[in-house]
Amino acid sequence: MTSLRSYIIKRAVVIGVLLLASTFLFNYFSTKEVRDIYHRNLLYLSVLLEKNFQFFLELYGNRELINYQLSEAVSKIPEIEAIYISYGGREFVFPEKFLRVAKSLCRDADENKAFTYGDFVVVCLPVKEEYASVFLESKRKGTFIVLFNRSQEDRFVAGWLAGVLVLTFLVASLGFLVISSIWSEIGENFTRLEKLITLVEKNISGEATEQEKSKIKELTRNLSINEFKEVGSLIYFLMERVKALNEEVERLAITDPLTSLYNRNYMKIFVEGKLLPIWRRKKFPLSVALLDLDNFKQINDTFGHQKGDEVLRKWAQIVKEELRGGDVPIRFGGEEFLIIFPYTTKKNALNAVERIRKRFIEVDFGIGRRVSFSGGVAGYPDDVDDLTFLDDLIKIADERLYKAKRQGKNRVIAD
Amino acid sequence: MELEKNLLELLKERGYLIALSGKECDIKLVIGTPALVESLKRDRFSKLIYTFVLFPEKFPVNRENVYGIRIFPLPERTVKAFMKKKGLEKVKVAVPVSRKMVPIAKRYLPEEYFRLIVFRSTPTEVFNRLSRYRYVYIFPDPKLLRFVNLLNLINFGKENDLVFLTGLGDLKRYGVDFVQEVSYEKLAAEMVKLIESKPKEKILPCPVKE
Numbered sequence: 141m142t143s144l145r146s147y148i149i150k151r152a153v154v155i156g157v158l159l160l161a162s163t164f165l166f167n168y169f170s171t172k173e174v175r176d177i178y179h180r181n182l183l184y185l186s187v188l189l190e191k192n193f194q195f196f197l198e199l200y201g202n203r204e205l206i207n208y209q210l211s212e213a214v215s216k217i218p219e220i221e222a223i224y225i226s227y228g229g230r231e232f233v234f235p236e237k238f239l240r241v242a243k244s245l246c247r248d249a250d251e252n253k254a255f256t257y258g259d260f261v262v263v264c265l266p267v268k269e270e271y272a273s274v275f276l277e278s279k280r281k282g283t284f285i286v287l288f289n290r291s292q293e294d295r296f297v298a299g300w301l302a303g304v305l306v307l308t309f310l311v312a313s314l315g316f317l318v319i320s321s322i323w324s325e326i327g328e329n330f331t332r333l334e335k336l337i338t339l340v341e342k343n344i345s346g347e348a349t350e351q352e353k354s355k356i357k358e359l360t361r362n363l364s365i366n367e368f369k370e371v372g373s374l375i376y377f378l379m380e381r382v383k384a385l386n387e388e389v390e391r392l393a394i395t396d397p398l399t400s401l402y403n404r405n406y407m408k409i410f411v412e413g414k415l416l417p418i419w420r421r422k423k424f425p426l427s428v429a430l431l432d433l434d435n436f437k438q439i440n441d442t443f444g445h446q447k448g449d450e451v452l453r454k455w456a457q458i459v460k461e462e463l464r465g466g467d468v469p470i471r472f473g474g475e476e477f478l479i480i481f482p483y484t485t486k487k488n489a490l491n492a493v494e495r496i497r498k499r500f501i502e503v504d505f506g507i508g509r510r511v512s513f514s515g516g517v518a519g520y521p522d523d524v525d526d527l528t529f530l531d532d533l534i535k536i537a538d539e540r541l542y543k544a545k546r547q548g549k550n551r552v553i554a555d
Numbered sequence: 556m557e558l559e560k561n562l563l564e565l566l567k568e569r570g571y572l573i574a575l576s577g578k579e580c581d582i583k584l585v586i587g588t589p590a591l592v593e594s595l596k597r598d599r600f601s602k603l604i605y606t607f608v609l610f611p612e613k614f615p616v617n618r619e620n621v622y623g624i625r626i627f628p629l630p631e632r633t634v635k636a637f638m639k640k641k642g643l644e645k646v647k648v649a650v651p652v653s654r655k656m657v658p659i660a661k662r663y664l665p666e667e668y669f670r671l672i673v674f675r676s677t678p679t680e681v682f683n684r685l686s687r688y689r690y691v692y693i694f695p696d697p698k699l700l701r702f703v704n705l706l707n708l709i710n711f712g713k714e715n716d717l718v719f720l721t722g723l724g725d726l727k728r729y730g731v732d733f734v735q736e737v738s739y740e741k742l743a744a745e746m747v748k749l750i751e752s753k754p755k756e757k758i759l760p761c762p763v764k765e
Contacts, residue, residue, distance in 0.1 A: 195702075195703065198701060198702070198703040199703055269697070269701070270701070270702055271697065271700045271701060271702070272700045272701070272702055272705040272706075272725075272726060272729060273695065273700050273723045273725050273726055274725055275607070275609055275626055275627065275695060275723055275725070276609065276695060276697055276700055277587065277588050277589065
């Protein structure tokens with residue numbers, strides 16, 4: 141496994157090396173080709189000169205005139221160092237000092253050729269009799285030799301090489317700019333996506349701060365490339381979905397499915413994890429009420445469990461509606477609800493339960509009689525001095541509940 | 556047909572050097588003087604057919620199974636064709652030739668129609684004599700056919716209302732008035748025909764364009 145960054149760097153290095161190698165090879169071969177082209181051009185130039193001088197020789201043949209024309213050609217064309225002509229047994233050369241060299245270079249040249257010799261490029265052309273008709277066979281009449289200096293060639297090749305290098309550099313720079321601009325955009329998106337994934341992991345595991353949570357949305361929004369945005373949105377959607385599922389699982393774990401009241405699991409978590417630690421610090425008044433439906437078994441047996449469930453659901457609904465947000469209603473047993481009233485005196489708790497009882501007795505379940513519940517209320521500091529064990533308070537409320545039952549049901553007792 | 560087509564292409568390209576490559580063949584078709592000379596010297600063949608040779612009489616071609624086709628029509632034929640075209644009875648045609656070419660020229664140019672005007676190095680030497688004639692035949696003389704010499708002659712002729720005749724097709728572009736030129740199509744066809752046939756004549760006349 142390798143990271144995207146190191147993968148890209150490795151690839152960039154390989155491409156850079158290949159680019160350098162190809163530039164070197166291209167320059168090597170193109171320079172060779174340029175030299176060949178240059179030599180071919182020298183050959184064409186020599187052919188033109190040769191034709192020119194052949195006509196001169198045919199027309200005039202005057203030695204002084206030919207020598208003058210040779211010197212003119214040498215002086216006017218800076219690349220030319222010397223010209224040698226042998227034609228019909230006569231020899232002409234300018235400058236004279238090259239006579240020996242020139243003659244030795246192109247003995248028996250049967251065809252046009254150009255080659256390098258020391259500091260010179262030598263062009264040898266066999267001079268043939270030119271006829272007006274193709275039906276006559278041309279015969280060789282002499283040799284035409286031109287010595288070109290290589291400084292011009294070197295300048296020409298150096299210019300070409302510099303041009304190629306500059307062009308290569310420009311193309312490579314342009315390519316680098318294009319790739320780096322593309323990469324910066326993609327890299328930026330990758331970085332955001334990477335951050336997004338880290339934050340999402342933290343968020344799912346519940347370690348994310350509020351600032352980090354809001355950052356997740358911002359990062360998803362800031363992805364500038366469509367495909368990345370889609371991936372980001374998918375991650376965000378999946379995260380929300382996981383969170384919702386977690387919440388649902390959590391809710392199901394602490395909620396009674398029939399009444400939607402909290403179950404005993406939640407009670408344990410709430411009491412031990414939240415309520416008691418705070419109470420120990422603040423010692424606030426707290427009350428509990430234990431409620432039990434009257435004659436519920438009879439309803440179940442007579443009207444079936446469906447009716448029984450309906451009664452329980454309605455009872456729970458009224459309980460929830462009559463309580464404050466901070467009160468905690470719990471399905472404590474089959475037809476038994478426990479309500480924890482934080483920051484509530486016993487008297488106020490009793491009032492709340494009474495409201496519930498009165499409202500509940502009014503409900504018509506279509507069974508020919510009203511349904512009631514009995515309840516017992518206990519509170520700190522009225523009934524206990526300490527809440528280290530909430531069970532003690534619940535136990536007192538339980539005793540009072542039975543007392544209410546014994547006294548004839550449909551009542552709530554707090555003493 | 557394929558051979559004839561290839562031959563036609565070779566003739567049009569003046570491919571006489573290419574013909575040298577087929578040394579192992581029984582029947583040889585050679586194009587150009589160097590190819591003929593080489594073949595006559597070295598090769599063994601059952602039949603040799605040549606063309607593109609200006610003066611085949613200069614070479615030992617009078618041998619069994621050696622046949623040739625002239626590459627330019629004989630001057631007399633050209634002059635007759637010219638007279639017929641112009642409706643002329645009889646003309647005297649001047650022919651400038653270099654001294655070296657006189658022997659061969661005499662074989663090609665019968666006195667009935669032609670007057671040889673001999674020069675040593677350039678035809679300018681004989682311009683005065685030429686101006687006495689109306690018609691000038693351009694013979695395939697290497698000295699005469701040098702660019703400079705030919706151009707000088709044509710320029711002089713134009714200035715003096717001379718009429719030029721020739722059997723060399725490519726001289727048309729220099730302003731020669733009457734050209735009876737070889738037909739490459741017919742030449743190729745005749746060469747192919749010669750492979751099978753054995754005519755009495757050893758050197759066949761040049762097939763010309765109508």
